Amino acid sequence: MITHYAGLQVPTVSLQGAKQFYCQQLKFPVISESEDEICFQPTDDFTLTCKETEIALHPVHIAFEVPYSEFDAVVSKLHAAGVTFLDWPDGRSIDQFETGKNVYFRDGDGNLLEIIAHSYVKEGILQPHGDLSILYLREVGFPVEDVVAFRELFVRLLHFKLDKVMDNFCFAIGGTAHAVIPSTKRKWIPIAMKALQPTAMVTTFGVSSHAFIKQVQEKLDEAGILGELTAANELIFNLDVYCIHLRVTTFPEDVPVQLNLPLA
Ligand SMILES: [Fe+2]
Structure with a gap:
């Protein structure tokens, strides 16, 4: 099964700018730096890589x-670090919804970031990491023209479950990983930002076993989608414009159940 987001690579036009934002303001540890990329480690199980590019950026x-118990303190820390929150049309920046709270802001490349907390997530299961007490990367956005066809691929190929299913939106969920799948015609909240398709984004899902990777490989074959298995046993393929990697990790399979996630 898919267990979590193990990595995300996003393009940047400024490695220095990415470092200032993610390292100095968000306090993410830097684990490696080269001429054209910088890697941050927000949690032990997730790596964020910013890679220099010359293509036009579409925000991620x-x-x-x-x-949940630390959300307000995290918001205060972000505010103290000079992070500018994005406002809803009525002027508030923190949204309190039925099961939680969230706040949005942007990095130097215009990527739309969110800190979210849910009251149902059991605490003490995963260790909060760093200054911002991050448990895991919950969401990555995958805007597409055909939401229905794209989400069905996540279900058929990767055994994801669906939530908040609408014609122009849904969540596809595997482990703690939530793929947010909006139509490119539906704008991102809270600032009605165009949901353009991010270019050159590479998403790595952690998976529980090589047997699962083999299963996905067979399903890709059936669907006529080209999959490549690397020397390091990572399976790489493209869905729509999105490059997906699957990598076996030691992230425990039962974390979503222990966290009390609704579809676990
Ligand atoms: Fe979100």
């Missing part, structure tokens, strides 16, 4: 889950 949307 990602959301980090933090413990």
